[in-house]
Amino acid sequence: MLIRKTALIVLVFVLAGSFACRRAADREAADVVPIKEALAAGRSPVEVGSPAPMLVSLATPSFRVTVKNITDSALESVAWTAVAFDENGVPIPEGEVEGGYADPLSPIAAGESLELTFMLPVENAVRVKLVLKEVIYTAPNPLGGDFGDLAFKWTNPYYDAEMQKARGVAVPD
Numbered sequence: 001m002l003i004r005k006t007a008l009i010v011l012v013f014v015l016a017g018s019f020a021c022r023r024a025a026d027r028e029a030a031d032v033v034p035i036k037e038a039l040a041a042g043r044s045p046v047e048v049g050s051p052a053p054m055l056v057s058l059a060t061p062s063f064r065v066t067v068k069n070i071t072d073s074a075l076e077s078v079a080w081t082a083v084a085f086d087e088n089g090v091p092i093p094e095g096e097v098e099g100g101y102a103d104p105l106s107p108i109a110a111g112e113s114l115e116l117t118f119m120l121p122v123e124n125a126v127r128v129k130l131v132l133k134e135v136i137y138t139a140p141n142p143l144g145g146d147f148g149d150l151a152f153k154w155t156n157p158y159y160d161a162e163m164q165k166a167r168g169v170a171v172p173d
Contacts, residue, residue, distance in 0.1 A: 032111040035073040035139060045071045045135045045154055046078055046108075051128045054117065061125045067101060068113040076151060077102035077136040082118070083166040084125035091167050095122040100133075104151075107138065131162045 038045055049066040056062040061084075069075050077100060084095025099118050101108070108114050120128065135154045141147040156162070 031070070032072045033070055035071040035137060038071050039154060042157070043070075044132055044156065045069065045073070045075060045137055046132070048078075048080065048130055048132055051082075051130060053126065056117075056119070059123060060119045060121065061123070061128075062117060062119045063128055064115055064117045065130065066113055066115050067108065069108045069110060071137065072110045073137040073139050074107035074109055074149075075135055075137050076104040076107045077134075078108070079133040079135070080130045081133055081163060082120060083129045083131065083163070084120050084122050085127040085129070086124050087126050089127070092122050092125060095120060095125050095128075097121065098133075099130075102136075129166045131159060131166050132156050133159055 033043070035045060047068045047070055049068075051063040051065045054062040054064050063082075067078055079098065079100040079102075082095070082097045082099055084092045084097070086092055097120055101114065101116055133156055136151050137154065138149040139152055141150050
């Protein structure tokens with residue numbers, strides 16, 4: 001009798017957990033856009049949050065930022081240019097640094113957010129603006145599922161204009 005009750009309780013927990021996981025997956029799937037639709041609409045495959053300063057080292061400013069994959073494809077890398085600003089809000093020319101995330105073995109999954117940290121080699125940087133440069137994503141092979149996914153590169157078509165704007169240079173509309 002005790003074994004039946006224990007088995008029934010375990011079954012209830014397993015079913016409840018399975019249902020909860022399915023509901024979480026459905027919510028996550030609702031937050032993603034097919035990669036082809038996002039790119040056709042001129043959207044970036046990722047949303048990059050505003051960098052927030054962290055106190056890790058007094059000599060090297062550190063920041064954290066959240067990157068969210070808004071598509072249904074895994075993202076193997078996200079590259080950006082960081083533009084550093086001093087306490088007066090003036091861009092620091094030597095504070096422009098390339099950075100990002102790259103890990104083909106642990107890509108950013110569909111709908112997943114990832115918090116990243118990075119450092120700038122400029123002591124007086126108090127704020128930073130990130131300009132998205134390119135994203136490597138995976139998509140199904142056009143030859144079929146037997147051949148595995150392929151990596152594709154999306155390059156920000158507005159990169160140059162966004163860099164000029166980040167530097168404080170007026171950009172015509």
